[in-house]
Every structure is written in structure tokens, then in C-alpha cells.
Amino acid sequence: MTETPVTPVTPVTSTEDVLVAGAGPVGLTTACQLARLGVQVRVVDPLERPTTESRAVSIHARSLEMLASLGVLDRLEARGRRIAAVEMVDGRTGRTRARMDLADAPSRHPYVLDIAQPDTEEVLAQRAAELGVVVERGVRVSALSQDADGVTVTLVSGDGDPVERTERVGWVVGADGGHSTVRDLVDAPLHGGFHGQHFAMADVDVETSFAPDAIRMFTHPDGMGMLFPLEGARARVMFFVEQPAPDAGDPTLEQMQALADARMGGRIALRNPRWLTYFEIHHAQVAQYRHGRVFLAGDAAHIHSPAGAQGMNTGMQDAANLAWKLALVVRFGADPALLDSYHDERHPVGADVVRTTTAMTDVGTADGPEAALRDIALFVIGHVPRIGSAAATRMAELTIRYRGSALSVQHGGHHHGAARAGDHAPDPDGLRRPDGTPVAIEELQTRPGFLLLARSDDAGAVEELRRTLGDLGAVVRVVDAGGGPEDSVVDADGAVARDYGLGSGGIALIRPDGYLGLVAERADAGVLRDYLARTLRITQASTV
Known part of the structure; x- marks a missing residue:
């Protein structure tokens, strides 16, 4: 297929200090945090319009604290559902084996907020606009080079008759997802497990006897299932599955219902599908989060299983960690060496998330002797509240700290x-x-x-x-x-x-x-x- 020629334009020098690639939750959080600290920032995203796919749906306590300080929590709360607990359920019987209540979590927000990603993005985009951030849609980064004084980026806009322009910015943040272009441009390969795990996912309405007060993870020998209640009857449903055939297409509602019948105790009926898809997840991380004047955040830096709903939250916390340090350099003359602490503090967190979500997925798919050990562990968690509370607190990212950091x-x-x-x-x-x-x-x-x-x-x-x-x-x-x-x-x-x-x-x-x-x-x-x-x-x- 012949590629559409790109029309070049004259290079210009941009007055913006930071270019953020990606207008998802991580990119928008980065932009908002930078802008409120007085940094000029712009955002580019290849999508012509925001996604309508629900994607990431759970916001944990540590992120809720950050979003409260950002001034957007009330708006998000109005669109989501508070979740009081996380339950592990036997997928064959529908019997709850362990319940981890969040009420005792050491936070003003001892709950999970389940909210569809388009709503999260819309609220963050509104806040970004209030702070003067411009989001340029239909624009992608196609090349970059850097020197001691800045980064030269090539931006391409338009599909039918694309226009290429070269601009000069001070810094670049790659928050452009699991298939990050910025990651490729700085030659930062992912390292980790590439056997791949496949999931079938549905954004649907549900009828169920389960109360909508908990995120539920269903254990089953054929693969774990997950249920995330959203606002009203809406829910996210996911199943670990074998690799689909190359010509399988998207799963049907009937196929998703069959999985729910088999792995969710026959207690969930699905209807009104909004989005049905298969997706593949690897467990991997880049070796370095900083590459000179270019930084990687969120899925651009670490990818892993959706078990525990850690991905978006970890990425938003990456953004919060990076933004204030970058602002000190851009606005207050701090030595750029300060920015090394972004990698030093956040890379271990990302590595831990990759390990933990891998283990959670393996637990959910265990069989035979391993399943027996898992069931014993779940019995202990379910009957010793202190242990269950500790597990829930860790999943909410409330145990993260930087005591060993040079900045502490x-x-x-x-x-x-x-x-x-x-x-x-x-x-x-x-x-x-x-x-x-x-x-x-x-x-x-x-x-x-x-x-x-x-x-x-x-x-x-x-x-x-x-x-x-x-x-x-x-x-x-x-x-x-x-x-x-x-x-x-x-x-x-x-x-x-x-x-x-x-x-x-x-x-x-x-x-x-x-x-x-x-x-x-x-x-x-x-x-x-x-x-x-x-x-x-x-x-x-x-x-x-």
C-alpha cells in the first residue's frame, strides 16, 4: 500500500516548555499538574476525538487524594460509583471466599471509585482547559532528537493529506500508552515476560444478585474473571482466556454470557453491550524512565495484567511524581539532575506492580494443589480482618513510600x-x-x-x-x-x-x-x- 505523502512545513521554535504525548488519564494528569505549577504545557494525541471505550475504570485511594488536591474529585464522584470492598469469589459456586473491606484504609477516601475512562478523561480535560492547557487532537509525534538545550520534535497532523511540522520544546513526556511511539523513538525497549495473557472484555449492563458494593475477582481453573460495577446497571466484565484465533474478531455477547455462566457462578446476566473486545497483556517494564529530556510514564513505562486495577493509578502517580520536579527545573532553576529521582522513586513502584499483578493473575487461574493452597490463603484473608485490610490497603497503593529516596x-x-x-x-x-x-x-x-x-x-x-x-x-x-x-x-x-x-x-x-x-x-x-x-x-x- 502506498503511503500518503507528508507535506512539510517550516520549522518553528515553540514557546511551550513541555510537550506531553497522549491525552489519556496519565497525559492529562501530567498536563494539569504541570500547568497548576506554572509550566507552559501542551498535549498532542493521534485520536481525532476522545475514546468512547471504557478501558481503565477503577481509581484507588492514593489517586483519589491526588485528584482531590487537583480540584476534580467532586466531578468524578458525580459520574462514578463508590466501591467499599474487594472480594475473591469461587467462580464455580459463586461463593465469596474472601472480602477485603476498604473502610479502614488510612485515607480520607477509603473506597475505590469505579468510573468509565471516557468520564475520567472528560473531567481531566475540563480541568486542563481551565488551567490553559491546549490539547491538539489528530496530532502524533513521528520523530524527535534532543540536545543539551531542548528537544526537536516532528509532529504529523491529518490523515488524508497529512502535514508535518518541526517544533522545538524544552521537554517531552511520553504518556502515549502501551504501544508508545515516544518509547520507540528513545529506543527504550520493554523488558519482562512476553508470553502474553489474553482477556475477553465487555462493557455492558448487568443483572445480578451480587450487590454493587465490591469489585469481584472470580477464581476458576479455566481462568479468572473480574466484575467492576459502574454507575447504574453498567459494569466492566473481563475473563482470562486462551489466545483467540487470528480470524476470531471481537467476542459476541453470547460468548461473554457463556463465560459468565461458567466462571461467575451463574449469577450474572449481560445485556446492552457497549464494547466487546479481546486484548493481550504482557508483563514488562522499561529499564529507564528518564532519557535525557524525555520521560516515560504510565503504560509507556510499564505494562501488566489488569488484575487489581493498578495500571491507570500507577500511571497517574507517575505523573504526579514527575510534574513537580520538572516544574522546579523549568521555573525555579533547579539542577536537571533532580529529575533522575523520578526514575529512582517510580521505577521500583512499577516493578512491584508488574510482579503483584502477575501473581494475582496466576492465583486466579490456579488448579490442583496450587488451587488448594490458594483457597487456604483466601480463607485466612477472609477470616482475619487485619490481613484482609492490609491486602486491600496495599492494592489501594497506600503503602507506597520513598524513605530511601535522596529527596527524603x-x-x-x-x-x-x-x-x-x-x-x-x-x-x-x-x-x-x-x-x-x-x-x-x-x-x-x-x-x-x-x-x-x-x-x-x-x-x-x-x-x-x-x-x-x-x-x-x-x-x-x-x-x-x-x-x-x-x-x-x-x-x-x-x-x-x-x-x-x-x-x-x-x-x-x-x-x-x-x-x-x-x-x-x-x-x-x-x-x-x-x-x-x-x-x-x-x-x-x-x-x-
């Missing part, structure tokens, strides 16, 4: 039971504004940048902290009783002192992605100044 600095002693540098910042109940209204840490983080909590009776010391942090974020003074300044929070029960280990005085610097960068036992501007200069490598004053 604990200055002074650590109080037993308190969070450490590298942990996700606790969000204790009981905090109030000076006017008496409740306030949460995630609400304080709706202001872009770092959040510095300072416990100190010395107003002068707090002001020095503010001058030191400058345009990088906000300083919030923590006081024990009402009557404090307008920009303080009242902590009458001492929750901040207890949960952060600050005692009667100290500071906790919360990164824009919600993790603790610096915890110090003294409210000392010198300690903060040293962290900004030595750890975050900020070498010049900001310009706003």
Missing part, C-alpha cells in the same frame, strides 16, 4: 509511630481553620506547590520560613488553640505533633505529590534553606 530528609530524631520523610503526608481529623471550620491536608494542598507545616511560637521564625520558601509554596502555621493568624490551622488535639512527630516545634515539608520531603524537629529556616539548595538543587531565585 529526616532532620533530627524520629518519634515512634510518626510519619517519616518519604512517607505520604498524614491527613489527620480534627484540624480546623481559625474560624472553626474543618480543614484537611488535601484541601490545603489545593494551593499549588509545596505545603510547609510549621509548629512554632515564634512568629518571626515562621516569617523567615515564608521568605525562604518564597514562591515554591505556602507556609501554614499550626497552633494549639483558636485566635491564630488567618493562614494558620488549629490543632487542638495535637494530631499534627503526633502524626508528624514535630513535638512542640518543628516543620514538615509536603511535596506537591503529597509525600514528605523534609521533616525537622526545629522550625529553622536554615534547615529548609539547606534542603532546597542541597537536596532539591535549586540554584537560582524564582521569577514569577
